[in-house]
Amino acid sequence: MLKKSSLSVAIISVMLLAACGNVAQESASATTSGATEQTQSTEKADAAASAKDTESKEAEAPKETVYKVGQTFTLGDWEVKLASFKFAQKVTDDFMSSSAEEGNKFLILNYKITNKGTQADTFTAMIGGVQMHAMFQDKYEYPYTVTMINGDLSSGNINPLSSKSGFVVMEVPDAVAKSKDSLVLNLEDDDATATIQLR
Template sequence: MVKTHVKHFTLLALAVLTLTACSSKSSTFDKLVDKAMEQTSSSSKPSKDKKEEAIHKIGDTFTVGDVEYTVQSKELADRVGNEYFGENANGQYVIISVTIKNNGKESITLSDNYFKLIKGETEYEADSSAGIYVKDDAGANLLYSELNPENSATGKVVFDVNPDTASDPSLQLQVQTGYWGTETALISLNQ
């Protein structure tokens, strides 16, 4: 009977030691997780040392990646095209004339997907079907054309937005590098 009590006491002591060891490991693990979470949350916060992204104006020339942009003008329209072929806006067309220069070493494919209108947290995509009917004075269209290194092209990008959005003072054009938009710049359109 004494042997049974000794066995039970030994098992109980081992169980307590095991639980204590596990809880201290868990506590250490929890501390490591908490520290990692703090580092992750602090690194995801924007640094005060980083410069805010500059907001350009119509007429400014600036570079994003290997591409140089100059937004020439912004105009509004209710219809694009001519009397025979064209489209009417659901709201109002914002037509942006932009010059693009390829400063890279390879040709790039131009697309209206490189452009978005931004108003606060809201993003507006370009209207490719309306863009077909809009050309610059030289007749150029930016949709899916190739631009070789050291060359530039001027064309227009069309957005169909609510008339209040078209004239909103906070409306900005976002330009980006390529389809994935790893680098961007903003242009104020109504200030």
């Protein structure tokens, strides 16, 4: 009878251990499954948050302002106003003149600028200064030309907090001067940019 009872206790013990093992395995499996589901849920939430951040950053990205002739704006350390523009065959002062090549015209841009920086600087120059070009029909590009004519903004430094009126010249084909198609100016000073709509 003792053998029978010991045998019964041993069988019950084995059954209990087996049952506990299954419960532990199911518990571990459930924990792993829950952790996997939680990881997947977290990854989905992170992806959704990332997509929302990207969308909001795109929505928050400032649209580039396009200025009109006569508007004043800031470009780096410069306060800039394109007062007027015209097309002409030549540009002159009291002592000198410069003529556009045959079949071309000068686009003369009349500016009023103020140096808001802390050092004397040139507005435009052969090397350095504000980079500027005209874009015709959003694809044809024309850079500015430095002249030796009095009033050219590429000549001489402008002291801090000082203003100066003058011009910048670009040589363009007659077809650009006569056309009514889009003509814009793109200005760049280091990382600062501006666009002015001429027509």
